[in-house]
């Protein structure tokens with residue numbers, strides 16, 4: 001068994017998005033095994049209930065289920081309302097949901113899907129849950145970015161890839177946005193008792209990119225799969241950031257292999273982070289001045 005049952009009880013409430021499979025499910029299993037009260041999200045009720053049963057079987061304890069398609073802002077808002085109604089405290093939010101699409105797709109809100117799901121969804125969900133996180137402090141926001149952020153740049157002139165779209169450019173941009181968001185959130189939350197960090201999970205064998213695979217996913221991934229990390233190993237850094245006492249006071253950091261690492265030079269640009277925050281707040285209908 002890859003997640004040995006821990007004798008220590010973590011005993012906190014953790015919300016993990018996208019925990020039906022892959023890194024998210026392994027993160028939920030790992031935290032449940034440590035004694036956390038785990039709440040998970042998925043977009044399909046059957047798959048999410050199935051995952052919850054597996055997480056309960058592996059880790060024991062309480063596993064709550066929330067269902068929402070996070071590419072839709074209306075569903076993110078409904079999800080946040082349900083979470084606030086059912087979870088009196090949120091000690092850790094793990095923004096894990098993310099995806100890759102080789103061709104350009106448009107969400108119900110008319111936004112490019114990679115930017116909407118990978119960046120705007122965690123931006124909006126975190127903003128809507130922020131007061132509950134602050135009331136639960138010490139609390140943590142953990143956002144699953146990627147080493148791919150280093151290839152990304154924020155193209156404010158074509159954020160939605162309307163003029164020109166490439167799956168990898170959209171993904172790299174969204175993952176840079178995850179890092180910029182985490183750093184800006186950390187600055188905004190200074191002194192609140194809530195930390196915000198981003199991470200690279202490694203190259204992990206999951207369903208990632210399977211919905212609309214590009215050439216790399218179709219040709220290269222099957223060959224590389226035997227050398228990739230298992231989801232349990234890929235979840236290690238998320239679990240570390242969600243639970244380890246030695247990172248309790250660390251905020252505005254990027255982690256890989258459960259250690260702090262420098263992220264790309266672009267990710268430390270505070271002007272870009274502030275501009276991205278303002279644009280994102282506008283796109284999700286929040287005011288940039290508030291925490292959200």
Ligand SMILES: NC(=O)c1ccc[n+]([C@@H]2O[C@H](COP(=O)([O-])OP(=O)(O)OC[C@H]3O[C@@H](n4cnc5c(N)ncnc54)[C@H](OP(=O)(O)O)[C@@H]3O)[C@@H](O)[C@H]2O)c1
Pocket residue numbers: 017018019020021022023024041042043044047068069070071096097098099117144145146147200201202203204205206207208209
């Ligand atoms: N795998 C890697 O090598 C790797 C490397 C670097 C970073 N990452 C990052 O790690 C995170 C997790 O990726 P993964 O590899 O575990 O991917 P995955 O196996 O594809 O899992 C993605 C999860 O997100 C959910 N999801 C997808 N679209 C959704 C939507 N519209 N609304 C709500 N939930 C949705 C999926 O639910 P369904 O069951 O409904 O599909 C699933 O639970 C992502 O942020 C990814 O960018 C992965």
